Structures are given as C-alpha cells and as structure tokens.
Amino acid sequence: MTLLLVEQLGKEFGGVHAVSDLSFTIKSGTIHSIIGPNGAGKTTLFNLITGIYTPSSGRICFDGKEIAGRAPFELAQWGMSRTFQNLQIFFNMSAMENVMVGHHLHLDRRFLPSLLRLPGIARGDEKARDISAELMRFVGLEAYVKAEAQSMPYGALKRLEIARALASKPKLLLLDEPAAGLNATESREIDEVIEKVAQSGVTVVLVEHDMKMVMGISDHILVLDYGRKLAEGTPDEVRNNPVVVAAYLGGGAAP
C-alpha cells in the first residue's frame, strides 16, 4: 500500500531549484532511504513533505490525502513526524518533558482541566511519563531519564528527537541524518533503533550520509542530485547503478 505519493514536486528559492520534477512513492512498512550529495535537496524534500515549506509545483499525498496547504501540526495529527538535521530540541525543558511533548496529541490538553489540574490531567501526565521513560529506554537513553535537555551530549540529543517523534505514534517517521556526528558504535546503535522502529510497523524515511547504514537497513533507496531523481531501487540496484557510482558514490565510498 502506498503511504506517501510525491508527484512532479518542485521547490524554488529565488531561482535555486532545490527540488525539481521529483516523483516517487513510499510503500508502508518499509525503510526508504534518500541519499545524495550535500545540497542535493534532501532536507528541502523533508520540509516539503512535513508541511514546513509549501511546494512551488507538484503535489504530495499522505495516506491518500492531499497535504497541500496543511500546517506541520495537522500532518502530525495525520500520523507524520520527523527529526531534524540541525537539532530542534526544547532546551528549556527536561529530556523527559521533550518526549512528553511528543505525546501531546494523545493527551487530554483542554485548557480548563489543565488550569485546575483535574485528576484526569494528573493521571494522563503520569501515563505520559511512563510511556516517555519507556521510549527513552527504547532509543537507548535510560541514563538520561532524569536529565535536563541542555546538559545532554549531541549523540543523546539525536536519539531524544527520535524518542519525541515516536511518542506522537507516527505512521510515517522521517529521520534527517540521525547518525551525523556520531561515532561508529553510536551509529550502529541508531541502526538497531531504526530497524526496531520499522519492525514495530512504522514506515521510515531516512536521509543519511553513512552508506554502510543506508545499504544495510534500507528496503528502497532514492538517489537525489541537484534536486532531481538520479536513480532509485533496492540497495543492490543502486550500488550497481553506473550513473550513481559515477555521480555520487565515486570510487571508495561504496561498501
């Protein structure tokens, strides 16, 4: 089943074609990677899919519905969430609260009950705390359950964003370079987390420069170059595609 449909998508920034004439689909239950050199338009594509940017042309359908003109928070209600290449952590809150915000849509968030802290609100928060602790363990952050976000190292914050996104219970999770800046061991751990997420039934879209990770866990890979589709296929197909090898992977980068 097609979860995401992108058709002739284009985005221009004052003459720069960050994404042009891009079409592809993402089937639910897969790990779909998007690779390409710096400036290829990967993050722009994520921003278009999640409603942060509006397309200059083309359309995007999520779960059978047109997303045109929808705000990111509405798309989150439809079951889409993401992480960011440049961290978007709530540094004014604790790690746990960051994840609890991720659970926002599933909590009683009416104003008056919150203001009076009715028993239902306190109970909901208690449950949200348990779920958040569980998710933090899931992404390997058990050591930071009591930490303030601002005191956490970079690698842990990357995971915290994943936990926060998972707390919203997405159908589609978009990860923008989750392994950037991590050492080899940490990358392998993120690897495992992504596979576990996919096994739990969440469709994952992954943007990553770590080719070992991409080739190892992807069901499908889309290669972008200058905002256009260069190639697409299974890891094997992409790896052996001469155009990709020439344009992007080069000599030694392919495993």
Added chain:
Amino acid sequence: MASTSRWAGLGALAVFLAVLPQVLPNNYYVDVAVLAGFNAIVCVGLNLLIGYAGQISLGHAGFFGLGAYSSAILVTHYGWPPLAALLAGALLVGLLAFAIARPILKLKGHYLAMATLGIGIIISIIINTEAQITGGPDGIAAGNFTLGGFELKGERAWYWVIAVLLLVTVWLATNLVDSPVGRALRALHGSEVGAEVVGVDTTRYKVLVFVVSAVIASIAGSLFAHYTSQLTPTKADFFKSIELVTMVVFGGMASTFGALVGAAFLTMLPQVLTVFEDYEPIILGGIMMGTMIFMPRGLVPTISAFLTRRRS
C-alpha cells in the same frame, strides 16, 4: 517532578502572606503590600506569556488599564454592580487580545513587540483624551467594591482579598505550566518547528496564552480601580508596561515565584528610593540591562541554580 515542590512553594507563599500583615507596622506598608500584590498577579500572568511561551508584550498595562477603566466607567456612569463590570471588562479585553493576537502571533519577535506597544499606546491615548467618560488626566473614582451587601474597604481587608487572589493565580499558573498545555507553551518557546511536527498548534497556543495573560491583567485592573481612590491614566501607560516586563525579567523568566519577587521588589523600590519618580525610565532601563548582563535568567532562577550547584 514538580508536584511536591509546587505544593511546598504554594505553602510557603501562603504562610508568608498570612504572617506579613502581622509584622507590617502601619497601613502605609499594608498599602505597599497590596500594590505589590496587584503587580504580582499581573506578572504571574505576563510570565506565562514572556517567560514560559517566549513571546513579548509591551502593552500589558493597556490591558490592565482597559479592565480598570471598564470597571470605573460602568460602575460610575452606568451603575453596574462591580462584579458584572469586572467580568465585562475581562470579556472585552479577552476579545480584543484575541482579535489582535490571531494575525500578529503568526509572525515572530519584533512584530509582536511593536504591535503590543502600539495597542498599549492607543489605549493610553484614548484614556487620556476621552475625558468626558474617563476623566482624562485627572482620573476617575470607581468607588468601593461591593458584592451583595458586602463592601470592601480599608487596606487590611483589601490585603486579604488580594493575598487570596494571588495564591489562586499562582496555583492556577503552576497547574498550567505543568500540564499538556504548559508543556506545549514551553515547547514552542524552545523550538516552534520542533513543537509543530509532534502536533502542537503553535499559533493557537500563542493566542491562548496571550489572551489568558491579558485577561488576568484586566481582572487585576478592575479590582485596582476600586482599591485606588482615584484611577489615573498613568496606570495604563507605556512606562507601566515596561515596568511590568522589567518585574518579570528581573524576577526570573519562566519562574512563577520569580515573577512574585520581581513584582515585590520593583513595587517597593519607589518607596525606598524617593528619586524613583523622576528617574523611572533610567532606573528601569538600568535594572533591565543589569539583569540581562549579570543574570539573564533573572534573580530567582539564578539563585536556585546556585543553591542546587552548592548542594550537589
């Protein structure tokens, strides 16, 4: 996490407010305490907007003034019961805040500062110029607050009313901060886009907190109109707005108890410092700059961070 410390804080505040009038030597001091209480109530609301949600308002004295003048005008000119006038003022301010917030809060930073500044100034000008109904620069007397057969009179009686109201406001504010709504507010302060992608309608929450803080200011203003013998436009002007923001920033952003300390300190300052009146803008500016440079998080958060560090 915060639930035990919240009750401890509320309890401490209650004890403090109960003991305070016993040690105040005369009604002059009680009057200062009541004025500090009015400011504190407004600041607790304003801190939700500035400290927690990270938005700015340079026009909250306008909302305070609008509430105050609504009460004074409806009671003196139209014979409304004070409570009804208070509620009407709160409704008016709530609607006004909603109407201006909706388009403006979609934009960021400076736009909001400029827009709220403008609103505050417009309200202040109207109050000054519409002398037939507002009394102009001379002011207006709203008379005592009455409810049923009961008449609220004298500094000490007012003290208890304001003390209870302050406690309730602090209780509600701390409830809100530690709830899904409060977390959404703090989250959009931390990262708007980060909050959006997990489903937080950031515009809606910004509007909500703006309206809530404006309504709190309005209610405090309405009561103030009855407390003061003569309500004058200075209570609604630009400097009063700046004073309120300075209280919040100095006391501590994103700290409800910081807002109380900031309000108390800056209310007492003019009583101790007789030159305050003449140099108010300079003194407020100096406090603001000093806070920004030496303790950007404000007094209470800085002290509490220092104490936790010492303890561990």
